[in-house]
Amino acid sequence: MSSVWVIMKRELRSYFATPVAYVFIFIFLALTGLFTFQIGGFYERGQADLAAFFEFHPWLYLFLVPALSMRLWAEERKIGTIELLMTLPVTMWQAVLAKYLAAWCFTGIALALTFPLWITVNYLGNPDNGVILAAYIGSFLMAGGFLAIGACLSAVTRNQVIAFILTVSLCFMLLLIGHPQVLSVMQGWVPQFIVDAIASLSFHTHFASIKKGVIDLRDLVYFVLVITFFLIANAVILDVKKSN
C-alpha cells in the first residue's frame, strides 16, 4: 500500500509542477461560475439550493476530465517513463491505482474549491445542506467514473489527442443514453425493459437521482462498478501491451 501512496504523491505533485493544475482549476471554476449564474439562473430561481450548479457538472466533466486523464498513461509511454515505473518493484495494480487515485484526488481538489458557492447559498438562504453534500458526493463519483474511462483509454495509445477523443466519445455516449430526449426516441418501438436497461447504464440517470439528495445504494454501486471495471480494463490493457 505504501507504494501506492508514494506514486500517488509523486503524480499529484507533478500536476502542480506544471501549469496543467492551475489551468484546469481556473477553467473549471470559471465555467462552473458561468454555468451556475448565467445559464443555470442561480439568482432567478429564487431557491436556496445548488441545483443550478450541479446541473451542468456532467457536461463540464465531459470535456475537462478527458483533458486531465488523456496524459495518464499516454504521456508515460511517450516519454518512456513507463519503462522506469514498470521496472520499479511495484505491481501493475499499485501503479494503476496510484495514478488513478492521484487524478481523482486532483478533481476532488478542484471540486472542493467551489466552496464559495456553498457559502453564498448558505448566506442567502437556508438550503438543505444534506442535499448539497449528497450532490457533491455524486459529482465526485461521476468525475471518478469519467476518469476511470479516461485512464483506461489513455493506456491504449501513446497519442494524447487520440486518448482525449476516445474518452470524450465514450463518455458522451454514456451521458446521452440516459437523457430523456434520447430515451423518448426509443420509447414505443423498443421494449420498455431494454429502454430501462440502457438508461440504467448512463451516468446521467445515476447522477440525476444523487443530485436530488437521494443517495441510493444502486447509484453508488453503479459508480463503483464503472470505476472498478475500467481500472481492471486499464491493467489488462497494460499487461497485454507488455507481452506484445
Added chain:
Amino acid sequence: MIKATRLSKYYGSLTAVDNLSFQVGPGEVLGFLGPNGAGKSTTMRMIAGFLTPSGGTATVCGFDIQKDPIAAKSAIGYLPEGAPNYPEMSCGRFLDFIADVRQLKGNTRRARLDDVIDRLHLGPVMHQAIDTLSKGFKRRVGLAQAIIHDPQVLILDEPTDGLDPNQKFEVRELIHKMASDKIIVISTHILEEVHAVCSRAIIIANGKLLADDTPQALESRSRYHNAVSLRVGQGTDAESVRNILRSQQQIGRIEGEGDSITAFPKDGALLLPRITGLANEHNWQLDELHLESGRLDEVFRDITSAEPQV
C-alpha cells in the same frame, strides 16, 4: 546471478530475440554487443521485467522474473535506453521518489542518497528541474536512480550513449568501481567500451547469440591478431622494406599503403622478434612498430555479417 534460459520474444511474425541462453555471475561485467535492432534492448527489457517474454524465462538472484517479479525487480537497478525520467521533477525530488519506492528508510536512505549524489556529482543540480538539465546530467540522474538501492544486479542500456568523452570516461570509472561485487550487464555499440569496462562480451544479431567470450579472446579471432604493424620513417625506402618482409618464411601477407605496413604471420608464427631483428640488420628507420592484439570492430563485422539478414 542472472540466468537467461531460452529467452525469446516475437513481435507478430518478427523474431526479436531467439532462444537466448546465458549466465552472468558476480564480479562480471557483461557487454551486450550487436548492430542496431539486434535484440539487445528487448533482452534487457525482458530481464528487467518491462516486457513479458514470448518464451523461456530469466531468473535474477534466484527470482524468476515472471513468477516473482517484485523480488527480482528489487534486486535490479535498471537504466532504460535513453534514460527516461520525469521532466517536470527536480533532480532531488526524483531521487527521493525512487528511494521511497525502493523502500529505503532512515539513515540508510540518507546515506544512499548522499552516496549517489556524490558519485555522480549531482550536488549542484539537485533543485533543478530535470527538463532543464544537459544530456550528460540527465544520463547521470538516470544512473543515480539505477544504483540508489545498491542493487546486486545492474542492467544499463547504453549508459554512455550521447555523452562527451569526459562523461563517458566518468561513467566507465563508475562501472569499474562497482564491478567487483556486482553483476553488471551493459549494452553498447561502442567497441572501445567493451575493452574499457567489460570482462566478457556477448555478440547478438537478429536475436541470436553469435559469440560469448572475453574481449581478448574475441580479438584473437581477428586476422590482425599477432600481426605486426610498422610505419617507415624518412630515409628508409618503404618498398625495399616490403620486399625484404615478403621474402620472410614466417610472413604470410603484407598489407598497407605508403609508409604503413602490416605483416600477417603464417601458421601462428611470432613476428615481432624477427622484424625487430631485420630492422636492426638493415638499419631501418621506423617511426612506429607494434604488435596487433586484434581488431574488435573487424571481428564484430565478421560475426554479425556472416548471419544472413532477414
